[in-house]
Amino acid sequence: MTILADKDLLALAARLADEAAEIIRTIRARGFETVTKTDSSPVTEADHAAEAHILRGLRAATPYIPVIAEEEVAAGLQASATPSYWLVDPLDGTREFAAGRDDFTVNIGLVRDGHAVLGAMALPAYHQLYTGGVGLGAHRTDKQGTQAIHTRKPPAEGLTVLASRHHADDTRLAEYLNNQPIAHLGNIGSAVKFARVAEGLVDLYPRLGPTMEWDTAAPQAIVEAAGGHITLLDGTPLIYGKADWKNPPFVCTGTR
Structure with missing residues (x-):
């Protein structure tokens, strides 16, 4: 083998x-x-x-x-x-x-x-x-062709944020973003949001609704290889091997 x-x-x-x-x-x-x-x-x-x-x-x-x-x-x-x-x-x-x-x-x-x-x-x-x-x-x-990608440092004018299309009305999102400098907030579906963080087009993707481990493993590896971070709301890493395969809420960010 x-x-x-x-x-x-x-x-x-x-x-x-x-x-x-x-x-x-x-x-x-x-x-x-x-x-x-x-x-x-x-x-x-x-x-x-x-x-x-x-x-x-x-x-x-x-x-x-x-x-x-x-x-x-x-x-x-x-x-x-x-x-x-x-x-x-x-x-x-x-x-x-x-x-x-x-x-x-x-x-x-x-x-x-x-x-x-x-x-x-x-x-x-x-x-x-x-x-x-x-x-x-x-x-x-x-x-x-193929090119290297990197996350970016948040620009002075504020964060570009992508959030879930299907949880756009979640009151927790407004609470989480309160007092943060937001230049643009958009809502789209799926793991595409991770890709946009990884390539430096988006600064923040807060995921406060449910996801499964297969939703996030590949994107997390890509984002972190590009210089970004995926952590739970308390700042600890998002890790794998949970009994029910369910993820808690997390935040995906670019370069800090």
Whole structure:
């Protein structure tokens, strides 16, 4: 059995995320149906097809690393954290996808000893691919090629903030932002918000509503590789391996 180095694991995750993005674009172009899962969240053919492709690729190339994937868990697969494991969200932002909006992603992250250490995130509608990891830097690949990305220091005129589209009326958001210098506040869906922090377009993404570990592992690795930070509201790190895979509220920031 070949044990892959982290740079090769990141290349694997990047390739599979990019291929899954193409699967999603193909299904979107020809049309699809949306059904509701038992937790009242939506799921589509694209979620299942993208996840199946990613799982085949990860399990073939890294049989020694378990994979925790959103739709398998939703289908009843029981899994628990191990020292290392992949976390896969094949289509983060299904509501955005189903509504015909562009803010949805493919997330493949690797957790080691409770920390997100590398990840790949594709933005299918934007034809963008983000990658990052400990000691590997953070990069964006698009039609112009591949370039390193970095978070930015907040500008003097105030913070650019992105928050969840589906929790825009959460009173906790206004309370959290109170007394902070805000130049612009926008609301979009999915993990796209992390990408905009990682590449230095946005300064702050407060997430006060629910998320799951597969929503955040890949984005966290990318943001932190780009110089940013993801912490709980008390300033402690967002870590992985929770029994129910649920994250508490957190804040994603750029360079401090």
